Amino acid sequence: MASIRDVAQKAGVAISTVSKVLNQYPNVSEETKAKVNEAIRELNFTPNTIASALSSKQAGRVALLLNLNTQTQAIDEIDMQYISGAINKAQEMKLDVITVFFSMIKDRDVYGIVNYLKAQSIEGIIIYGMSREDKILHKLIEEQHFRIVVVDAPFVNPNTSSVQIDHEKAQYDVAKKTILENKGNKILYIAGKKNGFVTKDRLDGMKRLAEEEKLSLLVRQGDFSEKKARQLAFQYARNRDIVVCASDLMAIGAMRALQEMDIFRPVCGFDGITLMGYAGKQMNTVRQDFYRISAEAMEEMARLLEGGEGREILLDYSIIRMQYLDIIC
Template identity: 30%
Template sequence: MTSIKDIALHCGVAISTVSRVLNNHPDVSQDTRDRVLQAAEALNYIPNTSARNLVRSSSDTIALLVKGVSNPFFSKLIKIIDREITLRGYTLELHQMDTSEDELRIGAQLANERKLIGILFLGGRFNYSPEEMALIHVPSVFCTYTNSFGTLDASAYSSVAIDDKQAACDAVDTLVSLGHRKIAILTANENDKSISELRFQGYKDALEKHGIAFDPNLVANTGTFSDMRAIYEATSRLIRRDSSFTAIFAIADLMAIVAIKALSDHGRSVPQDSSVVSIDGLDLSEYTLPTLTTLVQPTEEMGLACAKSIIDLIKHPGKHRQFTFETVLRPGGSVRKING
């Protein structure tokens, strides 16, 4: 393994000079610059990241802390984020967390240990306090996060998300406009201070807007976005408990897919007997039977925004921005008009 020292020796210059050349510092003559670069090439020099990191006390790696990697929407997002981050010359470290773990605490620790230059949080809760935020001394962007509980000042955090409440509202609107009044909801958790709670809020707001009474019997909590067995069970329980609904709003595509299967197993076909609307717009949902009517999240744009945000934030610490994306309804075969 050849080092900067070897190059210096080979060229008869000082170590510092080689370092200057390699880091494109201006104050070195064209002649020595050429010689050094040539030697570096010839000796097949590869910089030692650890040494550089040590003296700079920073690295080139950004961590992605994810709760619930199995969520297929996240999978795609992760893919895009990783692509962009690497493209821009940084490295991405993937860290999964259990739902029970405290993402901020873990993030803070990782940042110190591994000299991270940035953190992307994906899938956490939505009620960070200023005190908690203060734990993190590293540029951080919260993906699919909205400061919906108003715990933070806009100048204190960066985020990329859709308007979850609005999307849920739109989903319910769609159903109502097709004549549905008895609309069940399939959510992960009614009050987890996170995406599911927010979409649940949107559902309730929409009902109220249309003068429909909220019925707790029509709420099914799955406890998860990705465990299909649990989603299936929750749907089945809902059907057994109160099968009077004519439509289901599922807060994620995957839930909708599983719900359709559960309905089918209980002798109710979609969309004849129940309509289903969801949020996500996975590629997959255009190829299911029936195809899903879903509010599409602009995944590509969101992933790009995540990568761009964190890198901007690293370059300009403290310059926080929030990005909110619009969802778009993609009509599918999972709904039908009824005579309300």
């Protein structure tokens, strides 16, 4: 087995320099990092922290990698359902789990992330909330250092599976139900984040419906923010017949604006979060079972760790009319 001294000799640097690269010290040149990382790959070097963890039988751990967005409201319900579903399924399958947040790795390059996770005996990663902007994670998936399951992102390779609902069809279904129930033609569509994978899928579903039904479609970006959706509804809803929102949180914001303007417009959402039942008005929404989605992701991770090949898994959803009686205990 290669040692840190072997890596230093092959890279032509001091042992202390190798240590600095492994621990992501900022005062190391990119050229030196590249040489050290190349030597690590060629020698298949494993730092002592990994070896000691393996010797104490902590191998086979799974990291839940979550992107907590503190810029929007009411994030806790979905993330907690994700964490609960994954942890409970992991306990059932005798897998060890840790939680890692995007903020903990955002300043590292791919090899820094690999070293950071392998030092904790991580063999698999379940990634939640990844967007098109997360290029380092895209590269991590592409290079296949770990078994990976991505939730709500379309990545599949021999070591990577994708778990999600059909967001395009779900958005089409809930919007069509709302429009046919209310006979509107001019639609305000409040989309999610610009570079989100689900944002594009849901917008595609809305565009398909608009083309089929010959709708006048006005699209504005709400960034999954209740506050921003409220502002957009104040600005545009008066001249529209129906408001379709790409999340429940934005639907709540839009409905609040309509109430303040003292006008009625049908509104529908997407997700099926508990808070929707307290909005004061019944609204159609897509109900996703976030607990089950995450449990399925963990079950798929166990299959990958046993040598299975990556695949796409589409789970079901339901279209419901959310009301207070649906959520009270």
